[in-house]
Amino acid sequence: EADIYQTPRYLVIGTGKKITLECSQTMGHDKMYWYQQDPGMELHLIHYSYGVNSTEKGDLSSESTVSRIRTEHFPLTLESARPSHTSQYLCASKGYRGNTIYFGEGSWLTVV
Amino acid sequence: AQRVTQPEKLLSVFKGAPVELKCNYSYSGSPELFWYVQYSRQRLQLLLRHISRESIKGFTADLNKGETSFHLKKPFAQEEDSAMYYCALLSNFGNEKLTFGTGTRLTIIP
Numbered sequence: 001e002a003d004i005y006q007t008p009r010y011l012v013i014g015t016g017k018k019i020t021l022e023c024s025q026t027m028g029h030d031k032m033y034w035y036q037q038d039p040g041m042e043l044h045l046i047h048y049s050y051g052v053n054s055t056e057k058g059d060l061s062s063e064s065t066v067s068r069i070r071t072e073h074f075p076l077t078l079e080s081a082r083p084s085h086t087s088q089y090l091c092a093s094k095g096y097r098g099n100t101i102y103f104g105e106g107s108w109l110t111v112v
Numbered sequence: 113a114q115r116v117t118q119p120e121k122l123l124s125v126f127k128g129a130p131v132e133l134k135c136n137y138s139y140s141g142s143p144e145l146f147w148y149v150q151y152s153r154q155r156l157q158l159l160l161r162h163i164s165r166e167s168i169k170g171f172t173a174d175l176n177k178g179e180t181s182f183h184l185k186k187p188f189a190q191e192e193d194s195a196m197y198y199c200a201l202l203s204n205f206g207n208e209k210l211t212f213g214t215g216t217r218l219t220i221i222p
Contacts, residue, residue, distance in 0.1 A: 031208060040121075042214040043156075043198070058209070090156065092210075099144055099163075099202055101210050103156040 002027045006091050006104035013081055013111055021076045021107045023091035031094040032074040033101065036060060036087050043090065049074055081111040114139045116201050118213035125189045126221045133184040133216045135173075135199030144202040145182040146210070147173055151195045159184075159197070169193070194220045 004025040034047040045058030147159040162175040
């Protein structure tokens, strides 16, 4: 089924650990996005990609990095997690045709 | 820079009463606006977009360029409408990024 998948859904990790949040979409979309959302707050764009080998920083500065080696895959990495990184991370994608952006279920990250 | 403002963080409405969720925007170009909804324990999903001019689940939204508004309306609220609602603006230049408002939590009182 065409969808956008995020793993893990929930992660609790210690300070200083490296983590990667996975995002995959099976819709063949070229544009992909990462948003960060603290509970009850607005969504902030932190990374986006036009396609393979394209990555750009978003509106909100983030210590995370992303890569886009394959069209369907857009992982987000934190080299050294800190409590300030505790948040929900939402992955999204958009196709070449149409302007609807589709969201994954989100990954809740807690850094202790 | 594009910006979306939702002035109400919380809105409570009685079942059967009309609902209006406010959204104002600022954008230098021709905007494309959306309403996204997030029900409890579900992902963020598209509710409606201004260019399609359709009614979804009884909700409508009209783009008013003069007032730079895109308010969401429903004449008779239902309990299942309780959710978080986000107004969003799509930039049509370059990155085609979606900028969100802060969201309004709508609670329908039975």
